[in-house]
Amino acid sequence: MEGERCVHRGASMSRGSAMKRTIRWGLWAIVAVAILWTGVWFGARWWLGDTLHKSIADLSARNGIIVDCAGEKIGGWPFELTVNCGDGLTVALPDGGKFTTAGAHGKGSAFNPRQLDFRFEAPTSYTAPDGRRLALSANELAASVGLANGLANRLALTTRDLTATGPLAGATEGKLTIGRGELLLARAAERPKDADIAATLDGFGVAVGDTALMPLPIRLTLAATLAEADMATAGPAALAGWQAAGGKLTLHRLAAELGGATLTLTGEGTVSETGLVEAEGQVTGRDLNALAVAAAAGGRSLTPEIAGLVMAFVFMGSAADDGGRSIGLKVTDGVVSANGREIARLAPLF
Template sequence: MASSSRAGTSGVTRKLVRLAVAVVLVAVLYTGGWFYAASWLKDTLDRQLAASAQSLHSASCRNLSVRGFPFRIGLFCDAVDIDDRPTGLSATFGALRSAAQVYRPGHAVIELDGPAQVRVTPDLVFDADWDLLRASGTAWTNGLDRASVAYDGLKGRLNVPSEAVSLGLTAAHGEKHIRQSGDALDVAASFDALSLDLGDRVLPPLNVSADMTIADAATWISAEGPPAGAPLGANVELRRLSLDLGDGKVATLSGPLKVGDDGYLSGTLDLDIAGITVWRDRISEAFPEIAATAAQVAQAVEGLSKGGDRAVVKLNVQDGTVYLGLFPIAFIPPI
């Protein structure tokens, strides 16, 4: 009996020892594989970034490192610089942190610090900073499938001295989303408490959101990339563009649009506006130079609403000019 008991115990012990050895072996192999992959990734990126410095499209990631062991892998750098010489565009950003799960490398999360500056020759400069900016994306060998960006406490200013333009903006929160949807590209964006500083006046904050689909544009975020001249020639289904002043005073636009080869928009839009008199007063206060036009348009819309404070009207857009009936009421600059 004793001999049989010792034999059974010995068998269990051997199994536990084998299991422990197997666990240790797997851990060692995994650790070695992770650090090998991290080293290969860093070396590859270092070479590519160094090579880009000699090309027309360059990028740099200062003090690049790869971290995240054991279950994540991600890139970290102290600052990011981009220089696209053919377009005259350059940009600088603060520290970058990224991470992807080892078992799901195609999905990454990125945090980017400010301040940032984007410059376009000859004299366009956009300076921005934020409290938090986080992005995520899903990509495979055929390119990006979807991506999102969210930020809090955005502050920025666009300066173009040659055009006498100085525009500041702030937003409490904002989001942008893009995704492939069959052959089309879905795009959505929103701004909470968006306020614009025009230099001589500051517009009161409002909430803005947009949701649209661009036909035959899925390849714009794939490995193929957008065609030359995009978005010229694109067909857009504007599902909803909403401007919200609060207290139910909301104006929304929806309908099909086409971007002409010259960048001007054409199409037909439905305008659903609530709080006609409030919108008239806000526009008149912000842009006193067009107060008379705002009053005339409000009067026409009120007539279509049969005296109410809400109306649904049809707008025609022809080469950037917006018509209410036969009367031009606004102009949209080319894209």
């Protein structure tokens, strides 16, 4: 009996030692994984910081756009990557305009450091080159930045219930509203010098003082490609070089929808050696009669400008394949013509 108790005691001690070894090895494994993951996280953090700083420097060198993230802090351990501009974000444009916000907070995943989603803190404003300040307010103002090959290659902006107010020429108050807006700028690997642009603005409206320039909110959609994008966005002084490099803007589709009517513009444009716009395209109006009906139903009337536009399609437009009315537009040496008739002259861009 005494021998059996010794055997059982020995077996229990053996099992206890084995369990302790298992726990000890488990703890060491957890520590090793934690140390390894910390190394991976710090590597991702370094890559993110290096890529952002290179992207900002590249943006300044190529486009003349200066980004200042005041009070920058990169953190988020253990599973996130965060970039905080706690003392404000400023984006200075080459034409002298400036976008400022009280703070910007970006968040991404340590498992995918190639995308950061930013939200901006109020107050937010845009200062025009002539010093006029537009105050911006929105229920949502956010951006998503995509990173690849050591640089930023995609920017998506989203806003909801955006209002921009500020003084116009003559001290009149202007107001711009957007119910929901999205803008996407992206570069394709096979066309690194070009930028694809897509945008949607729902509930777009403009007012001067107490007068709305449009009888109904407009939905705008845009799909375009900008060749030699870096030079095109570097300001008016760079347009001569942009033209010489073969720069052009291709409108795949620019559409305005209001009150059941639709205006669609397609075409291409560039500038001449003397800085005058050169472009050719087609604008098509569909269901234009619905405009007046929708405006009347809302207790409003068409502005003279929109009424004149409708009449232009009636008298100058030709029948389109889908039942709309189409007008051919052409700009040669700054002279704008519609179906061969001169309607305006544009000043040189440089």
